[in-house]
Amino acid sequence: MRVRVTTDQPWDVAADILVAPIVGDPDFGGPFGELDRRTHGELSALQAFGELRSKRFTSSIAASGDAKAGRVLTISAGPAEDLDRETASRIASATMHRLAGRHVKTLAVWLDPLAAALDGGAVVAAELVARGIVEGSFDPKTIYLDSFPTAPPVIEELILVAPGADTAACAKAAERGAIMGDGANLARRLANRSANDVSPEVLAEEAYTLAKQHGLWIDVIGPEKATELGMGMFMAVGRGSDNPPRMIVMRSGKKGETDALGRHLAIIGKGVCFDSGGISIKPSDRMEEMKMDKTGACTVIAAIATVARLAPGTPLLAVAPAVENMPGPHSARPGDLVKALNGKWVDITNTDAEGRLILGDAMTYAEQQGATHLVDVATLTGAVSRALGDLVTGAFGNDQGWTDSVLGAGKQAGERYWQLPLVEEYWTEMESWYGDMVNSGSSEGGLVKSGLFLREFATKPWVHLDIAGTAYYRRAKPWAPRGATGVSHATLVELALAGARPA
Ligand code: BES
Ligand code: MN
Ligand code: ZN
Secondary structure: OEEEEEOOOHHHOOOOEEEEEEEOOOOOOOHHHHHHHHOOOHHHHHHHHOOOOOOOOOEEEEEOOOOOOOEEEEEEEEOHHHOOHHHHHHHHHHHHHHOOOOOOOEEEEEOHHHHHHOOOHHHHHHHHHHHHHHHHOOOOHHHHOOOOOOOOOOOOEEEEEOOOOOHHHHHHHHHHHHHHHHHHHHHHHHHHOOOOOOOHHHHHHHHHHHHHHHOOEEEEEOHHHHHHHOOHHHHHHHOOOOOOOEEEEEEEOOOOOOOOOOOOEEEEEOEEEEEOOOOOOOOOOOHHHHHHHHHHHHHHHHHHHHHHHHOOOOOEEEEEEEEEEOOOOOOOOOOEEEEOOOOOEEEEOOOOOOHHHHHHHHHHHHHHOOOOEEEEEEOOOHHHHHHHOOOOEEEEEOOHHHHHHHHHHHHHHOOOEEEOOOOHHHHHHHOOOOOOEEOOOOOOOHHHHHHHHHHOOOOOOEEEEEOOOOOEEOOOEOOEOOEEOOOOHHHHHHHHHOOOOOO
16 A cells, blocks of 8 residues: 655545545534535535534545545544544544445545644644554455455555645654554454464464564474473463464564663563363353454564564564463363472463463563563453453553553553552462462452462563453444454554664
């Protein structure tokens, strides 16, 4: 997709369709009124008919009259005071969904209505719209099907219409946004692929291909080496399947090298290619969703590749423990005691609490590789989706300053997080008769306990993002189809780029 920025007026832009966002109520007194006149009053007629609702994401397609675009698509963005980064990029994604199955090759988006309501104006709008258009072009059906009637259009040229804006700055921002969108889509595509397609080995091969493509260092640790290193928790899960586990380690910059903020940041992602629960097997209802239990891993692999595209050489470590959690003769049993890489003895009371086992060893390994700051991303608990639903990611941290930095990157990225407390008193329920701790206590406060468990494997500032609610949608949204959302990819990229050295 080519991206072009123009300072022409929206009615003078030739394209298959012109997108006119409506922020608040349509204002026929300004340039929207001029666009209406060019369409011979189509827009005001729609307004009179009651078609231009101010409810966010409602849209309509009008004939264009003398405006140069083939058609005009209006889409409501909701009140100006509520227009944040997330909404701006979702408005762009929603236009792509509105155009599913339509014939659109050149798409023009009028930035001004969004730019007027956003901090950062046209430049920020250009980035978010480009990202939203790219993300809006993703549909998981394209993974296995060659064609289907509701396929998103393949846009050849995106024209950003910003009369009076700095076109060079907007073009640069749009390029950044498109790369961010590509990265999120890469994570979504990988996460949505099925478990008979993406085993831990295949995930490692995908990581390898990306590493070669972007000049990243990569090391893939198999079961023998992992056992020898002492990754007892990782292997307790990994040994249960015929598909052997892989600890995927990727790096940009040099080993232990610190970035412009003095950090050696490690991003760690849960890579359970299928979570049957193991011996503590899950009910069959919705078990098919558990192919997406590798989303955290897909997210960190995509994020380090995106950082390599935007700011090559920025120090960053990505660790993705990849396993399949299966029941079988080699599986861990409830009551098994295993020794973690950090030396702690863990009593596996529930084999379905497998994410924290593989992540704990991955966190220790990241510290051994020189990480000074950790962030993990994981589809860790059903409890987080009951608490926060599919639009807000749960966050835990052992250091408030670092937690604030991560959540700040989230704001920058237009992603929503809610910090949850690590309640010290609940630790008594994680105590084991045999070892240092159990991996699963009683279900009350289970979300907090998952955080308490992981904290045992961090000696450095660490944040845990539980994306079990936000990683994929069960039902389509106006801005996204069902399936993987790419959540927290942008947050991780912003967080890493904050430490990039100016080129
Ligand atoms: N992968 C699941 C969590 C999950 C559930 C993700 C639903 C997405 C949707 C995780 O491994 C798991 O099984 N968690 C258990 C933990 C419990 C055994 C302590 C859970 O949430 O029930
Ligand atoms: Mn599980
Ligand atoms: Zn899981």
